Amino acid sequence: xxxxDETLIEAVAGAFRHRDARGxxxxxxxxxxxxxxxxxxxxxxxxxxxxxxxxxxxxxxxSTARAVLARIxxxx
Amino acid sequence: MNDLDLLLAxxxxxxxxxxxxxxxxxxxxxxxxxxxxxxxxxxxxxxxEALLRVWQVAPQFTPDGRPNAxxxxxxxxxxxxxxxxxxxxxxxxxxxxxxxxLAGHEARTPSEPDPRLRATIATxxxxxxxxxxxxxxxxxxxxxxxxDETLAARLQMRTNTFLQNVTRARRILAECLERxxxxxxxxxx
Numbered sequence: 001x002x003x004x005d006e007t008l009i010e011a012v013a014g015a016f017r018h019r020d021a022r023g024x025x026x027x028x029x030x031x032x033x034x035x036x037x038x039x040x041x042x043x044x045x046x047x048x049x050x051x052x053x054x055x056x057x058x059x060x061x062x063s064t065a066r067a068v069l070a071r072i073x074x075x076x
Numbered sequence: 077m078n079d080l081d082l083l084l085a086x087x088x089x090x091x092x093x094x095x096x097x098x099x100x101x102x103x104x105x106x107x108x109x110x111x112x113x114x115x116x117x118x119x120x121x122x123x124x125e126a127l128l129r130v131w132q133v134a135p136q137f138t139p140d141g142r143p144n145a146x147x148x149x150x151x152x153x154x155x156x157x158x159x160x161x162x163x164x165x166x167x168x169x170x171x172x173x174x175x176x177x178l179a180g181h182e183a184r185t186p187s188e189p190d191p192r193l194r195a196t197i198a199t200x201x202x203x204x205x206x207x208x209x210x211x212x213x214x215x216x217x218x219x220x221x222x223x224d225e226t227l228a229a230r231l232q233m234r235t236n237t238f239l240q241n242v243t244r245a246r247r248i249l250a251e252c253l254e255r256x257x258x259x260x261x262x263x264x265x
Contacts (some may be wrong), residue, residue, distance in 0.1 A: 015220030027118035043114035067220030
């Protein structure tokens with residue numbers, strides 16, 4: 001796997017996502033640039049990152065959970 | 077708490093903190109339930125959208141009397157969303173039957189978090205060099221609410237450099253955790 005692929009995977013493994021005009025959370029732009037192997041790697045990496053994040057968070061929340069709760073508290 | 081439905085009443089009443097407690101326990105199972113869709117849908121986006129929809133419909137949700145009804149409902153929402161995304165993107169060759177089979181699995185009972193994991197990760201974080209430690213901390217502080225470009229700019233790094241530092245941090249942590257007998261992939265099953 002090239003350095004460029006690794007960087008794309010790392011980006012997709014992050015929790016930040018945009019919303020489209022209808023308010024639906026959309027795929028990370030870099031996700032479309034990954035092949036099936038890269039997407040699998042991004043899934044596995046995200047799972048490990050979230051496990052670490054939730055272990056470190058006092059409330060057991062991963063960045064996925066915190067992003068969702070922030071949206072809810074802003075009014076969904 | 078093996079039955080997360082104990083949190084259903086406050087969630088349905090609009091208690092976001094209770095929903096946070098529910099997510100903390102439900103997220104690993106939800107994420108694993110999407111494993112089969114990893115190559116055909118952005119599971120992070122699907123998972124976040126599914127959680128928002130669970131929150132929106134929770135006041136009208138009627139449990140079926142078996143444990144973890146809301147979690148099983150959430151798994152169905154997430155998988156149906158993933159199925160919709162996979163069909164929309166038409167990215168790889170999964171036929172309709174295969175995708176429908178993927179969408180039909182049942183949720184398992186969520187496992188208890190390991191209290192030792194936090195201490196082990198904290199120990200391992202002390203091994204991180206400055207730049208990877210800063211990049212990882214920025215991701216943790218942002219909690220998924222800011223794009224990597226913003227986090228990188230704040231640290232005066234290019235986005236690529238920032239992501240390379242996150243990768244480096246993750247690898248160093250993984251090696252350290254392995255030495256301590258921790259496999260994060262197993263923690264998330």
